[in-house]
Amino acid sequence: MQLVQKEKTILIVGLGLIGGSYAKGLKKLGFRVIAIDIRKEAIDYALQNGIIDDGYTENSPEAIGKADIAVFALYPKVFVKWVEENQQHFRPGTLLTDVTGVKSCLVYEIQEKLRKDLEFIAAHPMAGKEVYGVENSDDAIFRGANYIVVPTEHNTKEAVETCKDIGKLLGFQRVSELSPEAHDEMIGFVSQLTHAIAVSLMTSCDNEELVNYTGDSFRDLTRIARINDAMWSELFLLNKDALLAKMDIFMKEFLDLREALNQEDSEKIREKMRLSTARRALFDKK
Amino acid sequence: MQLVQKEKTILIVGLGLIGGSYAKGLKKLGFRVIAIDIRKEAIDYALQNGIIDDGYTENSPEAIGKADIAVFALYPKVFVKWVEENQQHFRPGTLLTDVTGVKSCLVYEIQEKLRKDLEFIAAHPMAGKEVYGVENSDDAIFRGANYIVVPTEHNTKEAVETCKDIGKLLGFQRVSELSPEAHDEMIGFVSQLTHAIAVSLMTSCDNEELVNYTGDSFRDLTRIARINDAMWSELFLLNKDALLAKMDIFMKEFLDLREALNQEDSEKIREKMRLSTARRALFDKK
Numbered sequence A, B: 001m002q003l004v005q006k007e008k009t010i011l012i013v014g015l016g017l018i019g020g021s022y023a024k025g026l027k028k029l030g031f032r033v034i035a036i037d038i039r040k041e042a043i044d045y046a047l048q049n050g051i052i053d054d055g056y057t058e059n060s061p062e063a064i065g066k067a068d069i070a071v072f073a074l075y076p077k078v079f080v081k082w083v084e085e086n087q088q089h090f091r092p093g094t095l096l097t098d099v100t101g102v103k104s105c106l107v108y109e110i111q112e113k114l115r116k117d118l119e120f121i122a123a124h125p126m127a128g129k130e131v132y133g134v135e136n137s138d139d140a141i142f143r144g145a146n147y148i149v150v151p152t153e154h155n156t157k158e159a160v161e162t163c164k165d166i167g168k169l170l171g172f173q174r175v176s177e178l179s180p181e182a183h184d185e186m187i188g189f190v191s192q193l194t195h196a197i198a199v200s201l202m203t204s205c206d207n208e209e210l211v212n213y214t215g216d217s218f219r220d221l222t223r224i225a226r227i228n229d230a231m232w233s234e235l236f237l238l239n240k241d242a243l244l245a246k247m248d249i250f251m252k253e254f255l256d257l258r259e260a261l262n263q264e265d266s267e268k269i270r271e272k273m274r275l276s277t278a279r280r281a282l283f284d285k286k
Helices: A016-028 A040-048 A061-066 A076-087 A105-112 A157-169 A180-203 A208-212 A217-223 A229-238 A240-262 A266-286 B016-027 B040-048 B059-065 B078-090 B104-113 B157-169 B180-203 B208-212 B216-225 B229-238 B240-262 B267-284
Strands: A009-013 A032-037 A055-057 A069-072 A094-100 A119-126 A146-150 A176-178 B010-012 B030-036 B053-056 B069-072 B096-097 B120-127 B146-150 B174-177
Touching: A016 A032, A016 A040, A016 A157, A016 B146, A016 B240, A032 A040, A040 A055, A040 A180, A061 A076, A061 A094, A061 A266, A061 B010, A069 A076, A069 A157, A069 A180, A069 B016, A076 A105, A094 A157, A105 A119, A105 A180, A119 A157, A119 A180, A146 A157, A146 A180, A146 B010, A146 B157, A157 B010, A180 A217, A180 B208, A180 B216, A180 B229, A180 B240, A180 B267, A208 B267, A217 B180, A217 B267, A229 A240, A229 B267, A240 B180, A240 B240, A266 B180, A266 B208, A266 B216, A266 B229, A266 B267, B010 B016, B010 B059, B010 B229, B016 B040, B016 B157, B030 B059, B059 B078, B069 B078, B069 B157, B069 B267, B078 B104, B078 B229, B096 B157, B104 B120, B104 B180, B104 B240, B120 B157, B120 B180, B146 B157, B157 B174, B180 B216, B180 B229, B240 B267
Parallel strands: A009 A032, A009 A069, A032 A055, A069 A094, A094 A119, A146 A176, B010 B030, B010 B069, B030 B053, B069 B096, B096 B120, B146 B174
Antiparallel strands: A119 A146, B120 B146
16 A cells, blocks of 8 residues: 555546545545536535645646546546546656446547556446535445456556555455456446336336335335436446346346246246345345 | 223234234333244244243134234235134134235235124235344334235224324334225335346346445345245235236336337436436435
8 A cells, every 4th residue: 555655646537426535535545635627616615625635627737737646537428538638738657547337438448549658547436325416425435335446458567556555545345356348247237237227117106105105125226216317328328238238137037037927836936036035145244 | 092001912923023023012012912923932032032921832712812902924825824713712802903915815805704703904014124033023123114004994993093003103104094906006016026126136147246346236226135935925926916017017117218228319218317316306305
């Protein structure tokens, strides 16, 4: 953990919920944290609450030039465009990382377009909330959560280690590595498919009295149905093939269970329930 | 709330998680609580821990004859059979209620078979845990939860009110009334469909490394995939038609979202996400 010992400046680009939570955590650790966000309220709030040391509402060459490490917490397409338009302001040797929820569609593109004296190492902190903005940020969401570093053959060992260190310093419980393709397949299943299910469950019923009768099961399955439609539609579309494949696998299982019920095949229903119970139990053990 | 003032004896038939949680809550309220369970360990545990005043491992005529109110926390089919075989031991005027998760298939049958000097008023406490047995019982699970009373035209106003009082006394936040048919349709959606989804999601992927990469979304959507297969397969089959209908509605929505993704119809995806967000927001307001 060399990072904290040095007086490094970390630039957060995009000071929303996750960018703000990074800022809070990193500042507590002793880093100098500066941020760029087009929303003046976000910068003002962060300055007033001691979440950042300096803030900018424009892509200030001065701010960009100060960064030892830059963390991008932007929508995927905005992120790619930002790098194209502003990378000339970084000092040589600056390390870029991110928090984006999809990888294949942007990691290779950014690494190819990036100046050769800069390095981009992708990361995905698997944490979030159903509310937005730096005003709701909280670095406690990282504790106990998973953090995935997503290197390619263009990354140096040092960058991968530094990126892992950031995750460990922020308090993530498990820090692991996946290729961009493996990441997107995984995320298509554990994150995007679950959001697709939650949204579909919520749009399946227009009974507003539901809240008077529901138990925890329905609440749990629909918590993530409160969703940022601009961001999540972009994430879905950028991972379309992987997500479609996962949706099809789920649907096959669901139809299989439906058919067992229709046939009143009690043993087959129980077999599936026993399998799901055994698999889910692994999550509570670790 | 006349109930607590009287020194009533409540008989719990089936001292599992819910029966045990009722026993704990009712005993704290000052009722005399006795229980019948075929599992000797359950009765011993409950006696040793002051959860019940008296316990029986057989359908003791003496115990049954003591009850002012009997609460049935059994599997549906066992419940019906129990009433057929043991109702002769109740004193005239005893009120029977239950906690069963399905209603149409048993409420009418029990009311028809029941002695005319007894009354059965159905109820469904919408609370639970992913663990079983009186050893895991906890009356705190009722606080903030929903409680549904399910009367038919054969029920007296007094029984309906007494049944509601039990829910209120146990700490349920919302106590409401539904017909057996409306209950089963509702439960097919909020409870059984969600369990069918969670099970299908869990059986969709055999990657044991999943736990290292997953976020809260996947955890939340699969919590209820740890499921008592004997009980839930029975509940599914006893509510087959309603559940099949709900599964089909969900599947239609899910396929609709899949098609929008396949067509890269961003606006349609966002529209669904906005609808789900607005509907889910109602749950957090109340």
